Amino acid sequence: MADTIKTKVLIIGAGTGGYVAGIRCGQLGLDTVLVDGGDGLGGTCLNVGCIPSKAIIHAASKFETVAKAAAGGTLGITAAQPAIDLSQTVAWKDGIVRKLNAGVAGLLKRAKVKVINGWATFSDAKTCTVKTADGDIVISAEHVILATGSEPVELPFLKFGGDVISSTEALSLDKVPDKLVVVGGGYIGLELGIAFRKLGAEVAIVEMADRLLPLYDKALTDPVQKWLEKHGVELHLGAKAGSFEKGQLNITTKDGAALPLKADKVLVTVGRRPRTKGWGLENMGVAMAGPFVKIDDRCATSMKNVWAVGDLTGEPMLAHKGSAQGEVVAEIIAGHNKVFNPVTIAAVCFTEPEIVSAGLTPLDVEGRDDVITAVFPLMAIGRALALEAGDDGGFVRVLASKTDHRLLGVQAVGQHVSELSNSFAQMLEMGAVLEDVAGTIHVHPTMGEAFHEASLRALGHAIHI
Structure with missing residues (x-):
């Protein structure tokens, strides 16, 4: 017979939305159970997404630096030709x-959150059965927080398996592929494609749109495209991928021609979709907004005391959005008057160079x-020049209201600009006006001076240009 647990709060999913909600619930004294369905504490972001991808990107950049030193020297530094054992990386x-898994586990334990490893299936809005290694557990709760996250989109003619991989498998390869074809020119494909190019792979990118990163304006994406072209990445824009057979991906180019691309691995990064299947969402009676669970500004679903956070709730599908939503829901359950209504949720592409966007764009x-x-x-910022970050077309851009100078949006492209986000x-978020940025004494020499100077320029009196 299955064990039974009754709890104040039940959280499904241990990603950045779920575990943060759990910790905050615990801090607020709420009896809380967190069910981890298999990705591991921290979910996609910590285990197979944000953190591991940035680690591989960092290693690839270090390898590229040594390779430059071996190819005639850089900054007066010379070195022997480098090699990489990707399995060690x-x-x-x-x-x-x-280490981060252990840290999250420790934080949840300190918050007195009970963590159950297993797959939950709901029979109604407040009751689920969790299959664990030790048998089934039935859990009923007063409040349920859905934080099931998202998963890579699979193309029907490029099923994941073998040499057709998602970002998850790309982050665990034991050697650098000689030839890598990336299907999808969004941020995930470009981040990993650039990393593997730095590691020595021949890389081709196939994108259906006429340009890369189509959600961003051309001024932001041009420096990335120039890096790709300069470093020999083969770009097929306006092209469609087809079947993959015997080490060859068949594509249709923009002009309708058939073109075979040799590939040791095909990395499919055409997007992510909310994880809504296989855990009984259809039995919970919650309203949907297209493929996503519909929520209001309190992250409440259409079912009383059922909440949803993170990728399950729609764009932007970003880890920091899920974490912020998780905190809000925990505080609402504890009786606080809270809403989730951010002015902006900044986004970063860890490409070469990096892209940041917050607020409105052109x-x-x-x-x-x-x-x-x-x-x-x-190129007019001393710190950027000293970091070799001034000659790739990078910039900081501000948008503000003409009437009251209220900041409406800020974007940047360039090396290291993610730290400005x-x-x-x-x-x-603070409702700053241009004069607030202009009147803040920015530390010299730093990359952040570009934000200061862009704001001064919007007021008509930049100093260093």
Whole structure:
């Protein structure tokens, strides 16, 4: 007979939305059970997404630096030709993941959250059966937080398996493929494609749209495309992928021609979809918004005391959004008056160079005459030059209202600009005006000076240009 547990809060999914909700529930004194369905504590982001991909990207950049030193020297530094044992790199990456897993486990334990490893299936909105290694457990709860996350989209003619891989398998390869074809020119495909190019793979990218990263404006994506072209990455834009047979991916080019591409591995990164299948969502009676669970500004679903956070709730599908939602829901359950209504959720592409976007973009304000736009190039920032980050076309751009100078959006492209994302988001969240940024004394020499100078330029008096 199955064991039975009754709890105040039941959380399904231990990703960044679920485990943060669990910790906050525990801090607020709520009896909480967290069910981890298999990805591991931290979910996709910690185990097979954000963290491991950035570790591989970091290792690839270090390898590229040594390779440059071996190919005639760089900055007066010379070195022998480098080699890489990718299995050792992956082992190092896995060690980081284990350390963070242990950290999350410790935080949940300290918050007195009961963690159950197993797959949950709901029979109604507040009751589920969890299959564990030790048998079934039936859990009923007063409140349920759904945080099941998302999964890679599989193409019907490119099923995952063998040499057709998703980002998950790409982060655990034991050797660098000689020829890698990436299907999908979004941020995941480009981040990993660039990393493997730095590691020595021949890389081709196949994208259906006419340009890479189509959700961003061309000014932001041009420096990335120039890096790819300069480093010999084969680009097939406006092209469609087809079948993969005997080490060859068949594609149809923009002009309709058939073209075979040799590939040791085909990395399919055409997007992610919410994980809504296989755990009884259809038995819970919650309303949907297309493929996503519909929520209001409190992250409440249409079923009383059933909440949803993270990728399950729609775009942007970003880890930090899920974490923020998880905190809000925990506090609402504890009786606090909270809503989830951020001014912005900044996004970063860890490409070469990096891209940051927060708030409105030129695409959002196209045709409006009440917006000031100002751009400041990184080539005019001393710190950028000293970091070899000033000659790739990078810049910081601000958009503000002409009437009251309220910041509406901030974007940047360039090396290391991901570290500026929190400053951009903070200023937007606080309702800052251009004068607030301009009046803040920015530390010299830093990359953040470009934000200061862009704001000064929008006011008509940049100093260093």
